Amino acid sequence: MSWISAARGARKVRFVGAIALVTAVLTPVATSAPSAFAETAPPSITSTSYPTFVEASAMRWRGTHWSATPAFRWSTATAEGVAKYQVQTWHGKRRGSMVGVDSTGSGYQSTIATYPASRTSLAGHIYSGDQVCRRVRAVNNAGTVGRWSGWKCSHAPLGTEEFVPGYGFDNGVFDYYVRNNGASNNPVRSVSYLAKGVRVKVRTGPKYGKARILIGSTLLGTVSGYASKAGYKVVTLQKSANLTGAIKVRAISADTRPFRFVGLWALRATAPLGSSKVVTWQPRSELWPADPVESTDTTRPTMTGFSLSPTFPTTRNSNGFYSVKASWRGTDNVKVAGYELAGKRGGSTSYYDDGSSVTSNTSMPVDVDWAGSATCYRVRAFDEAGNYSAWTGWKCSFAPIEPMDGWTAGVGIPSGGKIWTSVRTRDDYYHQTARTTDRFSAKKLRIQYRVGPKWGRAKVYVGGTYFGTINAYASTVGNRWIALTGTREAHERIRFVPITTKDVLIGKVFVIPDVSKNLPPAPTRG
Structure with missing residues (x-):
């Protein structure tokens, strides 16, 4: 056989072998054992929990607002194959039960945030008078998305921020007396709400009377606080659809005994859950960056400078504020993608959380306002691969109490x-x-x-x-x-x-x- 014939024979053997290999790959395997590279289906969410009503005792003052951090928790049958979880949050911006609180015009907005597979709880802020609903789903390593869990909603009680000043008698933070003693009628009235009803925790006893509860001009019902022994009771009054208007608690004119409630929650119809506007956060524009790009880069950026100046401003600008400038800069082995800023404010309290923001800028103007107050920031850098630098230390700027400003004597x-x-x-x-x-x-x-x-x-x-x-x-x-x-x-x-x-x-x-x-x-x- 010539060398040409031998070469043709070898090529034919290789070709037949290649066909056999492809056929072997495409032919179903008789055994039921899965391939080592097969991706399991994403586990379904087996249970979720979220406190339905946040008690007034759980609310904390943050310097300008009341809020609580109830935990939304979830679990799966097994964590095998779970790469991450997605949590959808339905709410209005900030105190979301109020009317007209966001750009959707409906008072509703929804966000989807992604968390690692090691995360099985979320304890975000819920503000006084707010209603927040959450659900979760799992995503596997192949990117297959599982089913959403059912919605769980949590409600926070209305506090002094939500009630109109000048109404109510002996009102505390979440504790109100409403009464008609013949000389004066002390109603309680909130700002305008979008709600279908209320849940109210009433103080009961021989000395307590009755009150009517309304949303706008719609009467939800009458509640009596009278009982032979002192105690508490919880009453829920609601309609089938949302109403718009102030939540009002008015004493019965014929009853001079006070009506006292120690917690009031606004209830909204949850029908808009599926139709609310959904926003998926993007990096450098919102608080939660999107998933990092696929990369082998594991080097963390480094913050090279951060200043907040002046620390002690003494001259107000034309708008009546003290002008301060925050500047920062970081470095990375590839490229700094952006910076996350965390804020704190203080004054008539120690410091309370002022939230976070993400930006690609390296400076911003800061207005320090109220006499005796403080504004503080810290910064960290992140790159496209999702690596974060360490936080800088806190830097603060302070607004002074000026002579004859804020002094009761002198x-x-x-x-x-x-x-x-x-x-x-x-x-x-x-x-x-x-x-x-x-x-x-x-x-x-x-x-x-x-x-x-x-x-x-x-x-x-x-x-x-x-x-x-x-x-x-x-x-x-x-x-x-x-x-x-x-x-x-x-x-x-x-x-x-x-x-x-x-x-x-x-x-x-x-x-x-x-x-x-x-x-x-x-x-x-x-």
Whole structure:
């Protein structure tokens, strides 16, 4: 056989072998054992839980609003093959039970966020008066999406934010008296809501009477708080469809006994769940970035700089705010895709969470507003592969309490071209202290004061906590700053108490709370 014939024979053997290999691959295997590379179907969600009604005791003050973080939990029969979970949240923006709270015009909006397979719970904020519904589904490694679980909804009680000021008698945060004593009728009325009814927790006992509950002009029903023994009861009143208007609780005119309720929840019809606007978050535009692109890059970015300046602004801009600039920058082995900023605010509380945002910018203007308040940020970078840098430390900027602004006492005295808050003791008949109108959480105070031969000394307190003493005596006239730190963070009014017969002139005062803490404010007292 010639070499040409031999080559043709070998080529024929290879060709036949290739056909046999392809046939073997395409021919069904007789055994029922799955291939090692077969992807299992995504497990179905077997159970979910979400507190239906958040009790008033679970609500926490965040500095400007009340909220709670009830946990939405889920489980599957097995975690095998689950690559991630998708959670759809149906709500209105912020206090979502209110009318006209988002761009959809219906008061509804829905989002879908993705979480890793190791995540089986979500405890996001639910604000006072809000209704939040969630459901979950599993996605396997091949990208096959499983069935959605059923919806679970949670409701938070209405707080003082949702009720119209000036209505109600002896009203607390979630505790209201409504009564008609002949001289006055004290109704309770909320802002406008989109709701089909309410759930109300009523205080019962021999001394309590009746009230009517309405949404807008529609009467939901009458509830009586009378009982032979003291206790509580829960009443649900609702219609089949949503109503628009203020939720009103009015005492029965013929009953002079007070009606007291310690929790009221707005109930919305859930029919729009399937038709609500759905938004899938994208990177650099919303809080939750989308899934990272497929990449072998595991190197984390690094933050190279972050500043929030000035720390202690003293001049307001034309809009009445203190202008501050935040700047940051990071580096990455490939490319920084964006930055996540987390915010905190403080003042009349320690610090409360101000949420997060994602941006591709490296700076932004910040307006620090209320006297004695603080605005804080920290930043981290992320790349296209989903790697995040470590967070920077918190940086804060503070708005000062200015002379004669926010003080219940103290006389304004011009000196050195400025107005100062005067603290003085003239004699036994004249004692002039200064204290703030508002209460502040303070770990440290930065105080401007006037010095000179004719000025004296004053002690500085936050409530009953002593922070230090200012000695304003000096041989020459001028202005100075002093930083005083308390033995603990105190939450009360700031007080200046004179200890000499000479005046002490106080300028701007910066309040610095403990940045590591998130605490509710002190209760408002007379």
